[in-house]
Amino acid sequence: DTGVSQDPRHKITKRGQNVTFRCDPISEHNRLYWYRQTLGQGPEFLTYFQNEAQLEKSRLLSDRFSAERPKGSFSTLEIQRTEQGDSAMYLCASSLGATDREGYTFGSGTRLTVV
């Protein structure tokens, strides 16, 4: 297992377009998390899954954002009608459980630029 994979690494899109990012967690990990990070700030929690169930969504997550994790494996994060304020690094992480002895493993992120 090579860790958490995110695709694409970079995405440039025009304002108003829809974009979708994919995250492949470590195969035996039950939990999957999405974060957003802007320049100079720490990662900001967006949502997380326990297997296929989405357990929590941040209040900061607008209705234009949706995430899925079908069959409890990979996950997708879709942003509809993108805005310039959506430009950020989108990070995915996975873990075995809530307090994983080995910590959480993050992917390298998808950098979104909305022009």
Next chain:
Amino acid sequence: DAKTTQPNSMESNEEEPVHLPCNHSTISGTDYIHWYRQLPSQGPEYVIHGLTSNVNNRMASLAIAEDRKSSTLILHRATLRDAAVYYCIRLDSWGKLQFGAGTQVVVTP
């Protein structure tokens, strides 16, 4: 609300120890203390975590105060590759990491 307090930045000379403080005065008895670091253009990387006892691993040591209101991450011999933002995070039983601004560590040759 990250619920931890860290200095904005710290500087160290190469091959010297680095002590990174973190204040978590409102921590509850079941919250874990996690440390992650983030190198430029990379996702955060797990460093170490603990509950009550001091912890050591190949990357660092974690010293937890007896009252658990503060902790210190110790990098025993800083290298240039240790230059990163270090995040101290309280992790509750729901298991959702909430990052603050972290401490930017600068290592000088």
